[in-house]
Amino acid sequence: MKSPGSNPYRETEVYIVDGRRTPQLKARGAPGPFQASDLAVGAARQLLLTQPFAPDELDEVIFGCVSSGPDEANIARVIALRLGCGDRVHAMTVQRNCASGMQALDTAASRIASGQAELILAGGTEAMSHHPVLLGEAMVAWLGQWNQARSPGQRIKALGMLKPAYLRPVIALLRGLTDPVTGLSMGQTAEQLAEDFGIDREAMDRFALRSHQRLAAALEAGHLDEIVPLHDREGKLYDRDDGLRADSTMEKLARLKPVFDRPFGKVTAGNSAQVSDGAACLLLASAGAVERHGLPVLGRLRDCQWAGLEPERMGLGPVHAMAPIMRRHDLDSGDIDYWEINEAFAAQVLACLEAWRNEDFCRQALDLPHAFQPIPEDRLNVDGGGISLGHPVGASGARIVLHLLRVLAREDARLGMASLCIGGGQGGAMLIERIPS
Numbered sequence: 001m002k003s004p005g006s007n008p009y010r011e012t013e014v015y016i017v018d019g020r021r022t023p024q025l026k027a028r029g030a031p032g033p034f035q036a037s038d039l040a041v042g043a044a045r046q047l048l049l050t051q052p053f054a055p056d057e058l059d060e061v062i063f064g065c066v067s068s069g070p071d072e073a074n075i076a077r078v079i080a081l082r083l084g085c086g087d088r089v090h091a092m093t094v095q096r097n098c099a100s101g102m103q104a105l106d107t108a109a110s111r112i113a114s115g116q117a118e119l120i121l122a123g124g125t126e127a128m129s130h131h132p133v134l135l136g137e138a139m140v141a142w143l144g145q146w147n148q149a150r151s152p153g154q155r156i157k158a159l160g161m162l163k164p165a166y167l168r169p170v171i172a173l174l175r176g177l178t179d180p181v182t183g184l185s186m187g188q189t190a191e192q193l194a195e196d197f198g199i200d201r202e203a204m205d206r207f208a209l210r211s212h213q214r215l216a217a218a219l220e221a222g223h224l225d226e227i228v229p230l231h232d233r234e235g236k237l238y239d240r241d242d243g244l245r246a247d248s249t250m251e252k253l254a255r256l257k258p259v260f261d262r263p264f265g266k267v268t269a270g271n272s273a274q275v276s277d278g279a280a281c282l283l284l285a286s287a288g289a290v291e292r293h294g295l296p297v298l299g300r301l302r303d304c305q306w307a308g309l310e311p312e313r314m315g316l317g318p319v320h321a322m323a324p325i326m327r328r329h330d331l332d333s334g335d336i337d338y339w340e341i342n343e344a345f346a347a348q349v350l351a352c353l354e355a356w357r358n359e360d361f362c363r364q365a366l367d368l369p370h371a372f373q374p375i376p377e378d379r380l381n382v383d384g385g386g387i388s389l390g391h392p393v394g395a396s397g398a399r400i401v402l403h404l405l406r407v408l409a410r411e412d413a414r415l416g417m418a419s420l421c422i423g424g425g426q427g428g429a430m431l432i433e434r435i436p437s
Contacts, residue, residue: 015285017284040079055083062108063075063101065125105304105430109301130277138163197355207346208253209249217383223406248270280396300435305321308425316348323372333375337408338416
């Protein structure tokens with residue numbers, strides 16, 4: 001049996017003091033009201049205002065972001081300066097596709113565990129509605145010729161070489177959601193998992209409907225108190241995730257056509273994560289910082305794992321990442337109180353649930369002696385997920401960790417597991433322990 005590896009935080013306790021997130025705003029075909037740095041600053045400012053120390057007492061700021069754009073290079077530094085952290089507080093941006101926000105937390109925790117820092121603001125942000133529209137290589141090459149043309153004759157000649165096809169835009173978001181090695185879109189990988197595990201369209205739609213129902217119930221009960229309201233430049237208020245379809249039904253979902261494998265596929269816009277804008281951040285601290293500033297804590301990071309697998313089946317990444325953590329701590333599914341598995345696609349989460357309890361898969365793919373107990377569905381994504389909330393790719397990894405801690409506190413529970421699949425064939429997972437106040 002392969003070794004499950006070691007716990008990266010075993011030497012020093014890494015505490016999560018608190019966190020905030022913005023509403024997740026659905027992209028609707030035009031740039032949204034906030035840039036990625038606006039979202040992060042909105043969430044982090046409210047978090048820092050509740051702390052007993054000044055922003056310039058942070059040791060570092062670390063944010064995950066997949067595509068911040070040319071005006072926000074090293075967006076973490078932009079965020080830190082806008083928050084008033086001052087010149088001394090250094091910052092870095094990390095990128096691990098859909099798990100960039102979780103990577104920021106892991107990087108911060110590792111720096112605290114190693115003694116390099118004591119107090120770090122970490123999280124993720126993404127404004128997917130602002131992902132750039134690019135020019136193709138042929139147009140870029142033509143522009144190079146145009147810039148080199150000096151005489152009127154040269155410019156006329158260059159204009160004669162310009163073809164209408166050169167003007168076709170390259171949608172960066174769509175390119176980014178396609179694996180460059182396999183050529184498969186993320187939705188096509190979900191179709192592959194549906195085929196592998198025999199997941200039908202009805203099961204996908206039922207899972208999607210439940211995501212919306214759970215989010216609606218959470219909003220009604222006031223369970224999303226980690227959200228901070230935002231105002232745009234016109235004064236419009238944004239105070240809740242706006243992708244909720246409270247009137248969704250199985251009949252409505254069944255009418256939607258396949259998106260990624262037409263006409264016979266099963267993955268639709270209704271049972272896939274929404275493209276959205278949002279940010280989430282958490283404050284991580286060492287035991288010394290907690291004591292020095294008198295900080296209350298939500299919990300601590302117990303463990304983290306990253307895993308690689310075939311890009312064609314990237315949706316199984318959570319299974320590959322969670323299993324080594326479970327082995328290291330001698331846990332089975334019943335030992336975890338609540339779970340967050342990011343809902344990239346209903347098919348993908350359902351495939352993870354099937355693989356987790358499948359004896360052949362666990363033996364052959366995970367090199368385990370036996371499968372895990374089933375993950376109870378009433379303990380998984382209890383307040384909805386990416387299908388109803390949205391999936392701003394750079395932020396989701398931080399959001400699910402933050403919300404999992406809130407769920408553990410609300411339910412007076414102790415252990416939680418947060419995990420994501422990652423485009424390109426990876427998975428990430430974090431084991432979280434709540435510390436009662």
